[in-house]
Amino acid sequence: MKQSEIIALDAKHVWHPCAQMKDYEDFPPLPVASASGSHIITKDGRRIIDAISSWWCKALGHGHPRIRCAVEKQMDKFEHVLLANTCNETVAELSARLAGLCPPLTRVFYADNGSTAMEIAMKMSLQYHLQTGMPERRHFASLSNGYHGESILTLAAGDCELYSSPFAAVLPRIQKLAPIRYCSGPQDPAWQGFPEEAWNKIKNSLDAKAEQLSAIIFEPVLQGAGGMLIYSPDLLRRLRDWADKNHVQLIADEIMTGFARTGPMLACEHAGIKPDFIALSKGLTAGWGPMSAVLCSEDTYMAFYGDYFSGKAFMHSNTYCGHALGAAAALETLKIFEEEDIPGQVKHRSQFLADCMKSVADSTKSLRNLRSIGFMAAADIVNPSTGQPYPKELRIGFKASQAALRRGALLRPLGDTIYFLPPLNTDNNTLTQLAEITEAALCESTKNA
Template sequence: MNSYVKKDLKYIWHPCSQMKDYEEFNPIVIEKGKGVWLYDVEGNKYLDCISSWWTNTLGHSNKRINEAIKKQVENIEHVIFANFSNKPAIEVAEKLVKMTPDRLSKVFFSDNGSSAVEIALKMSFHYNMQKGNTKKKRFVALSDAYHGETLGALSVCDIDEFNKVYKPLLLDTLRVEGPDCYRCKYGLNRDNCNAECFENMKKCIIENHEEISAVIIEPMVQGAAGMKIYSPVYLKKLRKLCDKYDIHLIADEIAVGFGRTGEMFACNHAQISPDFMCLSKGISSGYMPMSVVMTTDEIYNCFYGDYEERKLFIHSHTYSGNAMACAIALENLKIFEEDNIIEANREKGELIRKLTLEKAKLSKHVGEVRSIGMITAIEIVKNKETKESYPWNMRVGYEIYKIALNKGLVLRPIGNILYFIPPYIINKEEIEFMVNTCFESIEEYFKREK
């Protein structure tokens, strides 16, 4: 055990971890990164196929972003964002308005995804209170949803590992059974269905519309639910029903925005525009914490007026509109445009999907391969015919993850779901290494368990 690991275990409490596990499975101390690769203090290297929690879109130590940071740090690193502004924030806001779906014309800055969700929930509720819609005090969210881990965000989550213990503190959210295309109750396929499962949402909204302020949803992919990918028809139906009953639609694109699904934004698959769009992660390519909430002129104007009217939206974070983060985001978005990242993503995503499907056909342990854009997920099952899952306490995915690490692949699972969400700059050889190593690790685990 090197000195860094000893000090880490002595001083640091890691997130999403049972620290007792670290006694046998020590933390890996990363010294540097380049492209899709991470290098630890002992000289080992690992392919980062999860983009360091889905955020590093353009690879580690990207030369252009590095230069943008150097340039910005010589000017201004941070300045109060109330009654002050900065050039990178203004320029990135302009770019975001031009590239996001129609109607999203205002940008509210914050510093992380959970905060963006909190802001959208608060804005929706506050808007309705100022409009006199005083019954509209509740939110609707899908089963197995994940939207962050502050109390407001947890209120619209539905994953026990995150929110069960805090339920006495949480908002009374209306919960709707979400799409589960792998185990579809209607026996249909997401590629050609009419989102028949939307009936659950429709029933909830019709029965409770007078008290619903907003519906929040992860467009196209429920990430922490196990990369559940569903039909864009679901989003089209949801937008139409929200319009009918004067309900806000909040699109949580924190994980799926900025090209991850093969479109710049996941809502583009359904050609809809939400009332709020929460963005983070890929906006700054993992370099610095940053998030924004995009919203409409109608919502913005509801808070516009004389100070004495008390209509203002008071929600502030110290690092809102941080000049360094905005400079990074601006360069990130320029690279997207100039290097045609979206089109390249589609080709690479298809290659990942193709190679994964080929390997999955030869494995009796993979139940489904689900894929969209630069997201490909593999569900490990006990029985392919019945789609029976392994019990969570077997930690099958976690054990495969540990084997893969020894082979040089960061493959952090969600339960028994393994997934590829690599940086967009990954090349063909790296894709082949990623897929092959994953399946080698799966087979090694089950041979060991026999």
């Protein structure tokens, strides 16, 4: 099919995610022919830098040869058999490896996307409390400005109205804690300690509900969809301490932060805390297949264990739970992370990525609030003449992304927040080129604004 034919057929039938479809009339979608490493290649042969790892999941880039080989080998055996009443070598070995990520969280439950993993963790927490003599614990609290997915329950746990407001009428009420104080990253002195007064406000709202809370939900250290905002790991230590004293569980949403995006394998490691549940997806298969996992401890698991008629079983099921192709990709991904010490590489190369964003800021004067952690760097677009944000109606971030795409980089700013979140193995030349493209795109989009 010709490029123009694909675009025409797409325009007629496809409803794209997270988009006002009218925008596609002026700015049609990229017709992808292939993808390799940190690049997407279009039908007409253009190489586009995937600066956001295809919605944060392509941790090791596109078409990684080892993962391809592992998936092909699995396909030769079988592609999918239900995980109820069956077991297989791939899922068993994967689970054993996942159990090593954050002991004592050594039990693994599988699903096929991040939102569902978060719902599973929330359901597990509620049912755990029902079955351990604490039925009054049926509420959740979550950090302000969080994002946990698009299902009704996870929209309620999140705090991003852009996605949740049309559904406000049916969202269960989930308490949002007092605003967080953010910092610019681990190099910022504010990273060392969460301010006492901000913590006291959070603690007060927790104290008021202490007896009814089942779990506290958070994205550890880095909030993604809420604007790529970073906070001190000290907040996580305080939450762990408070939760222990009050018999409340912690659910860490590591769907975006997991698999070394912030440096260590899990972002909770910055704080040295162990949550009660960890939700993983995205980097889990390095973006090779829809798969997610929830980790919990053997103690939690035992609250669901008993004779059939005790009714204690966790009766959640998804058709593609433990999908074999996803599991094969995830297993190989974990091996690569370990053998190539990807967290060590991220630690080593993190500054280069941050410097790329800084060079764009220095040359354009149209970025402020620079922040970075691991292999993520972000900043907010401002008017270079006034240093102030642009009115939202101007959609400067959107215009900058269009200008970048014309020049060869796929950026998807969050409003007017621009960020780099490329595959963790993106080479320095590509990062330098990404900075140059971003600089030119910002100059173009802010010139006559």
